Amino acid sequence: GESVGLHLPTLSVQEGDNSIINCAYSNSASDYFIWYKQESGKGPQFIIDIRSNMDKRQGQRVTVLLNKTVKHLSLQIAATQPGDSAVYFCAENTGGFKTIFGAGTRLFVKA
Amino acid sequence: EAGVVQSPRYKIIEKKQPVAFWCNPISGHNTLYWYRQNLGQGPELLIRYENEEAVDDSQLPKDRFSAERLKGVDSTLKIQPAELGDSAVYLCASSFKGSGANVLTFGAGSRLTVL
Numbered sequence: 001g002e003s004v005g006l007h008l009p010t011l012s013v014q015e016g017d018n019s020i021i022n023c024a025y026s027n028s029a030s031d032y033f034i035w036y037k038q039e040s041g042k043g044p045q046f047i048i049d050i051r052s053n054m055d056k057r058q059g060q061r062v063t064v065l066l067n068k069t070v071k072h073l074s075l076q077i078a079a080t081q082p083g084d085s086a087v088y089f090c091a092e093n094t095g096g097f098k099t100i101f102g103a104g105t106r107l108f109v110k111a
Numbered sequence: 112e113a114g115v116v117q118s119p120r121y122k123i124i125e126k127k128q129p130v131a132f133w134c135n136p137i138s139g140h141n142t143l144y145w146y147r148q149n150l151g152q153g154p155e156l157l158i159r160y161e162n163e164e165a166v167d168d169s170q171l172p173k174d175r176f177s178a179e180r181l182k183g184v185d186s187t188l189k190i191q192p193a194e195l196g197d198s199a200v201y202l203c204a205s206s207f208k209g210s211g212a213n214v215l216t217f218g219a220g221s222r223l224t225v226l
Contacts, residue, residue: 077217
């Protein structure tokens with residue numbers, strides 16, 4: 001039968017272009033929002049986080065934007081590379097230890 | 112640092128058989144999590160431990176799933192008996208909560224296939 005994985009939202013970008021991955025969250029009380037990257041056969045790996053009282057945070061080649069008005073989070077990857085191909089999850093961190101993951105977006109980077 | 116270590120990486124069993132997964136968290140991380148990840152979906156929490164105490168097991172199907180974390184270090188997740196719908200990747204993670212975000216460090220996962 002058809003794999004559930006084929007229903008994962010997908011973003012395809014050309015190598016060198018910028019990527020923008022979006023996420024909608026539900027809990028206004030979340031303290032932090034975190035982006036994880038999951039490569040095939042591996043567990044999710046931390047990329048960057050943002051505290052709920054901030055609207056932008058930059059890391060190395062990545063920027064996270066938080067819009068609390070519309071409960072929207074985005075991850076921007078500059079100069080996307082083949083090694084960036086993976087599934088990206090946003091996660092809400094609430095009450096210290098509670099972490100809830102979103103459904104994920106698969107990023108394909110075309111050489 | 113070896114990171115979070117899980118075993119086995121892959122397990123294929125027939126339905127109604129038991130299966131167990133083992134996790135060794137990062138040294139010093141007193142919080143340990145077991146997540147289940149179905150194909151194409153995000154991880155879903157099964158149970159969280161603070162040291163040896165299970166502090167959140169509300170999503171653990173207790174009729175067939177059990178977990179333990181003896182001595183507050185390694186942990187084992189067991190399924191008995193396994194059902195077809197249990198096929199998934201079982202992820203173990205650990206964390207040490209400082210003043211910022213609670214960042215989870217995951218193992219590579221144990222992929223279970225139930226036939």
